[in-house]
Amino acid sequence: MKYATILLTLVALSSYAQNTEVYIFDISIEQEFVMISNGKNVSNNPGYDSQPSFIDNNTLVFSSTNNDQTDIALYNIKKDKKRWVQETQSSEFSPTKVINEDAISLIKQGLDNTQKLYKYGINDSTQIALVEDLIVGYHTWINGETAALAILENNGLSLNIYNTKTKENETVVTNIGRSLHKIPKSDLISYIDKSEPQWKIMSFNTTSKSSDFIINVIESSEDVFWTSKGILVTGVDNKIYKFEPNKDEDWVKIGTLKDESLTNITRISINNDTSKLAIVVDNK
Structure with a gap:
């Protein structure tokens, strides 16, 4: 637990030290x-x-510095307006839409440096703890009650499958990265395998409890995203790449940001109808 506390403190400090911006x-x-x-x-x-x-398709949420902590901002694309989902005394990270609910799930970092998975109402002040007994780093939803969690333990991150109703928890893979995603049109989730120097993007089948290789990461860019059509995308410097699992090809460059000042893409997301691209740029 001492190691976990130190790691959480470093995560918090590194977040506040960064100067990153979200672009659409x-x-x-x-x-x-x-x-x-x-x-x-x-x-x-x-x-x-x-x-x-x-x-x-028209609403983005993201983590954002607010009065020396991190809250969740909601940006309405059509209205070009931003507001805080909730302003709290804790810091919140990794907002994700809860399946079939008017709510988001997020990592809530307490004043005691705990990191728990919570559910916040988007249009009200409700807060519900979903995972309290683990140190949660990142997450994605498998279905309405089961989440894939990246848990801080054993000097790194492990992939856990957690049922928020029954509280059943299982560690299924160790030494993973921070990018967890449900693979569209399937019952699989993807994760980054960091067990070897060459990081790999893997799929995990929650039924068979088995993993399969998808593709190597490109230039250590571990932040990837699946479009609704099942295409994997990532960003490197100011370039956007894609990988289509059903085609016999490697990563393919599909676009370049024209603004030369936007050169260090660290996160990427695309809306469901593939009309909007959100990226994070690290202004070092």
């Missing part, structure tokens, strides 16, 4: 060509702004 772009995909245009800084905020996630 229009995207248009025509076969192998992608048009990326109309970039807009939607965080426009000193400090740490990161972990963007679309909760619908």
